[in-house]
Amino acid sequence: MxxxxxxxxxxxxxxxxxxAYQYMxxxxxxxxxxxxxxxxxxxxxxxxxSQILHFAGSPMNYYRWFYRDINSRSPSWTSVEDFYKFLxxxxxVGPIGREVSIxxxxxxxxxxxxxxxxxxxxxxxxxxxxxxxxTPEYIYISAHSVDRFDYRLSNYTYDKLRFIAIDGxxxx
Numbered sequence: 001m002x003x004x005x006x007x008x009x010x011x012x013x014x015x016x017x018x019x020a021y022q023y024m025x026x027x028x029x030x031x032x033x034x035x036x037x038x039x040x041x042x043x044x045x046x047x048x049x050s051q052i053l054h055f056a057g058s059p060m061n062y063y064r065w066f067y068r069d070i071n072s073r074s075p076s077w078t079s080v081e082d083f084y085k086f087l088x089x090x091x092x093v094g095p096i097g098r099e100v101s102i103x104x105x106x107x108x109x110x111x112x113x114x115x116x117x118x119x120x121x122x123x124x125x126x127x128x129x130x131x132x133x134x135t136p137e138y139i140y141i142s143a144h145s146v147d148r149f150d151y152r153l154s155n156y157t158y159d160k161l162r163f164i165a166i167d168g169x170x171x172x
Contacts, residue, residue: 012096012168013057020056020108024128024142027051028149036070038078039145046124047078048144049110053095056108058169061086061094080112080121087164093172097164103134105163111141111153114160121162125153136161 027048031037035051038044050067060066065086067073076086087097087110097110105111105127113123125143128150132138136154143151153161 011170013171015053015058015095015108015166015168016056017106017108020052020126021128023052023055024126024149028128028142028144029147031144035067042078043123044144046080046083048142049124049126050077050083052108052126052142053166053169058095059093059171061090061092063092064090065094080124083124084112084121084162084164087166090170093170095169096167098167100163100165102136102139102161102163104165105134105139106130106165109166110164111139112162112164113156113158114162116157116159118159121160 032051035047038047050065054060065074065076067077076082087095088099090096107127107130109127111125111127112121113125114121115123123143123145125141125148127139128142129140130138131140137152139153140150141153142149
């Protein structure tokens with residue numbers, strides 16, 4: 001595997017957004033049998049987003065973000081809030097993210113949704129396409145739970161959106 005980065009400067013490998021998109025396109029309406037389908041255990045959305053990050057090059061962090069099987073996984077692999085907390089605070093191995101405005105997102109970045117009458121954010125999706133502008137009408141997502149690929153973000157009814165830019169990942 002070839003990396004284009006200055007490890008002496010940041011120690012962060014670039015996030016492969018093309019591979020993230022390829023994974024979304026391949027698995028948005030299917031399930032990868034390497035992973036349990038959490039559809040009947042609260043939803044499969046964050047599990048799917050975690051798979052995207054892992055496929056796009058990010059190694060698992062076997063302390064805070066990992067999946068071996070249904071009985072050996074971190075809460076951050078499948079839980080919306082735990083996933084968010086891990087991404088924005090991770091100083092170790094694995095993906096590195098930061099909360100940003102809608103104007104800073106790109107393909108492969110994460111959107112979390114707080115639906116009406118819910119206390120917390122309860123859905124994770126990945127950005128698969130951005131048309132003309134970085135607004136909900138022009139951003140398209142891919143997700144599990146209700147399976148979606150290139151689904152317009154503005155089609156959701158929501159109270160709030162949270163955007164997480166993936167800056168890359170660390171390997172050690």
